[in-house]
Amino acid sequence: MTRVMIVDDQEMIRAGLRTIVEAHPGIEIVAEAGDGLEALRLLEGTPVDVVLLDIRMPGIDGVETTRRIRAAHAAETVRILILTTFEQDENVVNALRAGADGFLGKGASRAELTDGILRVSDGGHALSPAAVNALVEHVALPVVVPSDPAAALRFAELTQREREVVGHIVAGLDNATIAARIFVSPFTVKTHANRAMMKSGTQNRAQLVSLAVQAGIRAD
Incomplete structure (x- = not known):
């Protein structure tokens, strides 16, 4: 059973999330907090696998939390x-740079939300296409610049297929969409992505996308 803490300053949002998340037989809500400081206090004595965290809250925001x-x-x-x-x-x-393991919009479907929680709990990462685009826009410059040789070197050991998958991740595609484009299973896409992270020394997809952009990797 995956134990989840919901952290959001709006009680109605917390109630809605609880209803959605607890409908999944493999997820249990073990705590709720209205701000980051309360969440930190609760974590001291409450076993939690995943913190479902809002980014804009009074007091300390989601980044500082x-x-x-x-x-x-x-x-x-x-x-x-x-x-x-x-x-x-x-x-x-x-x-994401502070240590978050995933990012989803509040417009995510019930299935996307519960799947994201479970993937993050299992040691994976969940990034919405908009989150990937935000990363690309943050590190990309408005003009064409040469690739960063140091960043490119960290991708030197990738296979052609792993590099292709990374390019599609940079473009903001999820595993299912990438799988359909390159005619493999979503599990195989995840495997290629994990190997690319291991070879490049990145810890999650956020870091992978950031470094790949600097290395000049794009979808073909």
Whole structure:
């Protein structure tokens, strides 16, 4: 059973998320918090697998909350999934860099939300296409520039297929869409992506996309 804490300053949002998430037989809501400081206090005594975290809250925001959670709890023990309406906000990029393991918009479907929670809980990552686009826009320049040789070197060991998958991830495509385009299964796409992260020394898809853009990798 995946144990989830919901952190959002709006009680109605928390209630709606609880209804959606608890309908899944493999997920249990074990705690709720109205702000980041309350979430940090609850984490001290409540076993939680995934923190479902809003990014804009009173007091300390989701970025600072993420940073403090990660300072106190290793990624192997507590995972963080950002859920917000501000999918293109630069704070999303900052939250991913602070240690968040995924990002979904509040417009995500029930299936997307529960699947994202479970993937993050299992050690994977969940990024909406808008989140990937925000990362690309953050690191890309408006003019054509040479690839970063140091970044490119970190992708030198990728196979042609792994490089192709990375290019599609940079373009903002999810695993299912990539699988359909290159005629493999979504699981195979995930495997290629994980191998690309391992070879490039990146920890999650957010870092992978950022480094790939600097290396000049694009979808064909």
